[in-house]
Amino acid sequence: MAVEELVEIKFRLADGSDIGPSKFSPSTIVGSLKEKIIALWPKDKENGPKTINDLKLINAGRILENNKTLAESRLPVAEVPGAVITMHVVVRPPLSEKNTDKQQDDSPKKGGCGCTIL
Numbered sequence: 001m002a003v004e005e006l007v008e009i010k011f012r013l014a015d016g017s018d019i020g021p022s023k024f025s026p027s028t029i030v031g032s033l034k035e036k037i038i039a040l041w042p043k044d045k046e047n048g049p050k051t052i053n054d055l056k057l058i059n060a061g062r063i064l065e066n067n068k069t070l071a072e073s074r075l076p077v078a079e080v081p082g083a084v085i086t087m088h089v090v091v092r093p094p095l096s097e098k099n100t101d102k103q104q105d106d107s108p109k110k111g112g113c114g115c116t117i118l
Contacts, residue, residue, distance in 0.1 A: 007070055008084045011037055011057075013045070014091070021084050026071035030057060030064045037089060049091050056090040 010020035011033075019040050024033065034052035041048045049055045057064040064073050064087075 009033070010084055010086055011089045012086050013042075013089050015045075017042070018086075019089075024070060027069050029067065029069055030073065031066040033057060033070075033087075034066065047091060047093065054092050056092070058088040058090065059085065 006023040008021050008023050010018045034055045
């Protein structure tokens with residue numbers, strides 16, 4: 001039986017600081033990576049993520065889906081032995097109630113047509 005190679009990943013935050021590196025199995029689900037990021041999020045940083053849906057993980061220009069494994073995400077650098085993969089972490093800002101109301105008010109105006117037939 002073949003031994004599964006672990007993938008070493010570090011997570012780059014927007015300010016340039018890193019979480020990790022840590023080693024993960026290729027069968028690790030992206031959602032569990034996000035849970036680990038939330039658990040290790042620096043306490044001194046403002047606007048930290050609350051749930052995995054508040055985070056986006058980006059690798060090689062692609063946003064990774066929560067329900068896929070690392071192997072299914074086809075990490076291109078994972079094929080290089082001993083390489084550390086850097087994934088970028090993007091935190092979605094929380095929507096306030098005021099912003100949500102504004103979006104609902106603007107939506108009917110965007111779909112209107114200003115054509116006049118004479």
